[in-house]
Amino acid sequence: MAKGQTIKVEIKRQATPDAPSYTEKFEMPYRPGLNITSVLVEIAANPVNTEGKETSAITYDSNCLEEICGSCAMLINGKARMACSALVDRLLDETKSDTITLAPLSKFPVVRDLAVDRSVLFENLKKVQAWVPIDGTYDLGPGPKQAPQIQEERYPLSNCISCTICMEVCPQFNTQTNFVGAATIAQAKLFNMDPSGSVLKEERLRALSGDGGIQECGFAQNCVQACPKQLPLTEAISDMGRDVFIQKVKDFVSR
Amino acid sequence: MAHTPKIIVVGGGLAGLSAVIKIAEAGGNVDLFSIVPVKRSHSVCAQGGINSAKNLKGEGDSVEAHFDDTIYGGDFLANQTPVRNMCAMGPSIIDLLDRMGVPFNRTPEGLLDFRRFGGTLYHRTAFAGATTGQQLLYALDEQVRRFEAEHKVVKYEGWEFLSIVKDEAGVCRGICAMDLRTMELRTFPCDAVIICTGGNGAIFGKSTNSVVCTGSAQSALYQQGAFYANGEFIQVHPTAIPGEDKLRLMSESARGEGGRVWVPKDRNDKRPAKSIPEGDRWYFLEEWYPKYGNLVPRDVATRAIHKVVYEHGMGIDGQPMVYLDVSHIDRHTLERKIEGILEIYEKFVGDDPHEVPMKIFPGVHYTMGGLWVDANQMTNIPGVYAAGEADCSIHGANRLGANSLLSCIYGGFTAGPNALNYAKNVAAQKGDGGAAKELVRQMEYNNVLLHNQGTENPFKLWRELGETMTRHATIIRYNSGLREAEQKIIELQERYRNINLSDKSQWANTSFAFARQLYNMLHLARVIVKGAELRDESRGAHYKPDFPERNDEKFLKTTKAAFDEANQAPQITWEDVDIQWIPPRPRRYDIAS
Ligand SMILES: Cc1cc2nc3c(=O)[nH]c(=O)nc-3n(C[C@H](O)[C@H](O)[C@H](O)COP(=O)(O)OP(=O)(O)OC[C@H]3O[C@@H](n4cnc5c(N)ncnc54)[C@H](O)[C@@H]3O)c2cc1C
Numbered sequence: 065m066a067k068g069q070t071i072k073v074e075i076k077r078q079a080t081p082d083a084p085s086y087t088e089k090f091e092m093p094y095r096p097g098l099n100i101t102s103v104l105v106e107i108a109a110n111p112v113n114t115e116g117k118e119t120s121a122i123t124y125d126s127n128c129l130e131e132i133c134g135s136c137a138m139l140i141n142g143k144a145r146m147a148c149s150a151l152v153d154r155l156l157d158e159t160k161s162d163t164i165t166l167a168p169l170s171k172f173p174v175v176r177d178l179a180v181d182r183s184v185l186f187e188n189l190k191k192v193q194a195w196v197p198i199d200g201t202y203d204l205g206p207g208p209k210q211a212p213q214i215q216e217e218r219y220p221l222s223n224c225i226s227c228t229i230c231m232e233v234c235p236q237f238n239t240q241t242n243f244v245g246a247a248t249i250a251q252a253k254l255f256n257m258d259p260s261g262s263v264l265k266e267e268r269l270r271a272l273s274g275d276g277g278i279q280e281c282g283f284a285q286n287c288v289q290a291c292p293k294q295l296p297l298t299e300a301i302s303d304m305g306r307d308v309f310i311q312k313v314k315d316f317v318s319r
Numbered sequence: 320m321a322h323t324p325k326i327i328v329v330g331g332g333l334a335g336l337s338a339v340i341k342i343a344e345a346g347g348n349v350d351l352f353s354i355v356p357v358k359r360s361h362s363v364c365a366q367g368g369i370n371s372a373k374n375l376k377g378e379g380d381s382v383e384a385h386f387d388d389t390i391y392g393g394d395f396l397a398n399q400t401p402v403r404n405m406c407a408m409g410p411s412i413i414d415l416l417d418r419m420g421v422p423f424n425r426t427p428e429g430l431l432d433f434r435r436f437g438g439t440l441y442h443r444t445a446f447a448g449a450t451t452g453q454q455l456l457y458a459l460d461e462q463v464r465r466f467e468a469e470h471k472v473v474k475y476e477g478w479e480f481l482s483i484v485k486d487e488a489g490v491c492r493g494i495c496a497m498d499l500r501t502m503e504l505r506t507f508p509c510d511a512v513i514i515c516t517g518g519n520g521a522i523f524g525k526s527t528n529s530v531v532c533t534g535s536a537q538s539a540l541y542q543q544g545a546f547y548a549n550g551e552f553i554q555v556h557p558t559a560i561p562g563e564d565k566l567r568l569m570s571e572s573a574r575g576e577g578g579r580v581w582v583p584k585d586r587n588d589k590r591p592a593k594s595i596p597e598g599d600r601w602y603f604l605e606e607w608y609p610k611y612g613n614l615v616p617r618d619v620a621t622r623a624i625h626k627v628v629y630e631h632g633m634g635i636d637g638q639p640m641v642y643l644d645v646s647h648i649d650r651h652t653l654e655r656k657i658e659g660i661l662e663i664y665e666k667f668v669g670d671d672p673h674e675v676p677m678k679i680f681p682g683v684h685y686t687m688g689g690l691w692v693d694a695n696q697m698t699n700i701p702g703v704y705a706a707g708e709a710d711c712s713i714h715g716a717n718r719l720g721a722n723s724l725l726s727c728i729y730g731g732f733t734a735g736p737n738a739l740n741y742a743k744n745v746a747a748q749k750g751d752g753g754a755a756k757e758l759v760r761q762m763e764y765n766n767v768l769l770h771n772q773g774t775e776n777p778f779k780l781w782r783e784l785g786e787t788m789t790r791h792a793t794i795i796r797y798n799s800g801l802r803e804a805e806q807k808i809i810e811l812q813e814r815y816r817n818i819n820l821s822d823k824s825q826w827a828n829t830s831f832a833f834a835r836q837l838y839n840m841l842h843l844a845r846v847i848v849k850g851a852e853l854r855d856e857s858r859g860a861h862y863k864p865d866f867p868e869r870n871d872e873k874f875l876k877t878t879k880a881a882f883d884e885a886n887q888a889p890q891i892t893w894e895d896v897d898i899q900w901i902p903p904r905p906r907r908y909d910i911a912s
């Protein structure tokens with residue numbers, strides 16, 4: 065599309081968690097190099113909609129503006145992605161239209177406008193004890209030596225920014241299954257791989273078995289395609305699936 | 320003493336989380352407040368690494384050498400004893416982070432790997448790819464989550480600290496905070512507070528900082544009587560990607576791994592960068608600073624780039640930009656060591672830095688100044704401590720790369736136990752300790768703001784502030800410009816009274832929260848320009864062409880700003896610097912020293 069003078073933005077808004085949602089339209093001058101978060105700041109500085117009516121600034125989450133804090137996930141042209149790294153130029157090319165639509169993630173309770181409550185992920189991380197249970201922070205000397213290969217396997221998993229996009233796009237992540245989602249499973253694997261973190265391995269595996277656990281995964285593989293940080297999610301799920309199964313057998317035998 | 324001491328930590332970046340862990344471990348109760356979920360704090364942005372003199376490369380590095388590099392790099396303005404303590408704690412901090420599971424890069428033998436960073440000749444920087452801050456923050460976040468699961472820590476995420484509660488004797492007895500969803504105001508009692516609220520880049524409009532780095536909390540405390548020290552020392556990082564909304568950092572690790580800064584020797588050279596032969600490139604840092612080359616400290620590199628662009632007129636295509644080139648380094652090394660930052664460039668600019676040199680320019684990055692603290696990290700208000708980027712300690716007139724993450728953890732580890740100790744011994748408060756009064760004060764302020772019928776939009780005022788501050792108070796400073804900036808800020812403060820919020824609702828109202836922060840930003844901006852105006856010398860990041868030399872006789876002093884309530888303006892006094900360990904010497908990176 066020839067980039068025109070202006071761009072149009074249609075935003076799904078909602079004043080409070082219980083209020084009805086509605087769509088508000090905005091139009092603003094096109095500039096090269098805009099991303100969606102700067103579009104939202106532009107609206108805040110000029111809160112007037114297409115009908116020329118004064119309105120309120122849009123509520124949304126953001127912080128780093130460089131796709132590392134995980135705050136700004138939303139539906140952009142219907143697709144779950146990070147608003148700060150969603151460049152307007154690319155979006156216009158993608159749809160060949162001068163209109164961009166924004167909506168909150170659909171599987172989390174709306175707080176207001178584009179801001180949603182994603183605390184469920186942090187709760188899930190507690191359940192799988194995603195930490196290394198160190199003895200204390202006093203000086204105990206260096207940790208164990210670790211082959212670079214282990215670091216190279218762990219590092220990609222530790223890049224998860226808790227954006228919850230993998231959960232949003234997963235058909236199994238819903239109120240019926242209570243599935244924990246790919247991110248939590250990947251973090252459980254990360255800590256099971258750590259030489260010291262692995263002391264909690266069995267407890268993590270037990271936390272992932274049963275209802276809402278790893279068995280809910282239907283292998284749709286949407287997560288791995290949508291993850292902005294390219295986590296090896298399907299690999300993590302199948303590795304953990306195997307370990308959970310082995311753990312169940314062990315627990316059964318030793319009962 | 321019957322009660323378990325209660326400490327409030329404000330801010331959940333590296334400094335805040337470090338403090339929380341120490342207090343919880345020692346049996347104290349902690350309430351942790353943060354605007355954003357702590358895992359999304361600005362510390363997550365740090366890329367390059369964290370310094371400590373582990374000396375695993377057979378170079379003879381030592382705590383003493385780290386100490387000297389930090390003091391020299393900071394142009395002798397830092398109080399030396401805390402720096403010495405920090406450098407000594409460095410190796411044990413790295414060991415601890417390693418035990419917490421941080422995926423630090425490794426040598427083939429399985430030991431921690433170290434890279435070079437600016438302002439040192441040693442490999443002293445431990446790193447986890449190019450996302451070190453993210454990895455460290457997560458490791459500490461996980462430990463705090465563990466304490467939370469054990470009910471030793473209560474998190475208040477999505478709450479903004481507004482002020483402290485002070486009793487009649489001026490002792491801190493709690494805080495006043497606002498729930499950013501319900502907009503509810505509440506006071507929380509405690510025995511001590513630790514302020515770990517990070518940097519203030521937003522005062523300059525565009526910077527490398529995150530959105531919540533407004534310095535609002537520090538400014539609120541300054542207005543309540545805390546000293547703000549060395550505010551004029553603002554680090555402008557030499558290599559950032561200019562952007563519409565922010566200046567995205569291109570970490571010093573790019574140069575630590577061999578990246579080179581250059582411009583074409585012929586300013587009219589129109590060839591694509593990659594096809595310009597070696598002989599036609601001007602590697603000005605390597606030419607001017609043969610010993611440190613591309614790894615001179617940041618203030619030095621920033622001024623050099625500024626000079627090449629504005630004095631020599633040699634910016635690429637006449638634009639304020641120079642090349643930062645890693646395209647000669649082999650792909651595998653880049654992937655293992657700095658992939659994270661190269662991805663940022665590719666994502667936001669569209670070019671592949673493995674193939675073509677990146678275009679960069681300096682950007683506001685870090686505040687060396689902050690809340691004044693003593694060697695125990697306590698401010699001048701009894702019961703209020705500070706740590707991390709929000710305090711003024713350690714970095715003097717210029718911070719060395721990869722020293723901030725270390726100073727955050729050191730600061731948290733020092734403030735935590737000291738605050739707990741203080742809390743165990745502080746006399747019990749009388750009555751409500753001043754809580755009701757503070758709550759009323761904040762409510763009245765909110766009412767005024769919500770019902771104001773003016774015409775000024777807070778986001779527009781903020782843009783004007785950013786432009787003024789960037790123009791007059793960054794790389795090159797003139798007294799005339801600084802005075803102009805002061806006048807402009809005073810004008811903005813006037814216009815602020817005429818503010819009109821587009822949103823008057825009482826639910827998740829972000830313009831309202833922003834307007835409150837803006838008020839505080841304006842006050843802190845005045846501290847920065849006043850300190851800069853009065854300091855007629857050049858030292859570290861503070862550079863005045865009219866006073867190009869460092870003047871130890873007059874200005875080897877900490878700038879202390881106190882809020883003068885009657886005039887609503889900063890009042891500056893000076894304090895001697897602790898130089899008991901290393902006598903000041905001239906700072907010259909262009910010659911061997
Ligand atoms: C892009 C970038 C890269 C960097 N790379 C490096 C590096 O490689 N090595 C290095 O050593 N340093 C680096 N730095 C510097 C370093 O990242 C920061 O100085 C450091 O992370 C600051 O940590 P902090 O704990 O002080 O604050 P932050 O991490 O900024 O955390 C501040 C916390 O305070 C909270 N907060 C703020 N205001 C309030 C309020 N009013 N009420 C409640 N909560 C509040 C926030 O929510 C947040 O939790 C980098 C900085 C940037 C910008």
Ligand code: SF4
Nearest residue numbers: 224225227228230291
């Ligand atoms: S795994 Fe990927 S998509 Fe899921 S939360 Fe982490 S970064 Fe986001």
Ligand code: FES
Nearest residue numbers: 127129131134148
């Ligand atoms: S704002 Fe941090 S990921 Fe987008």
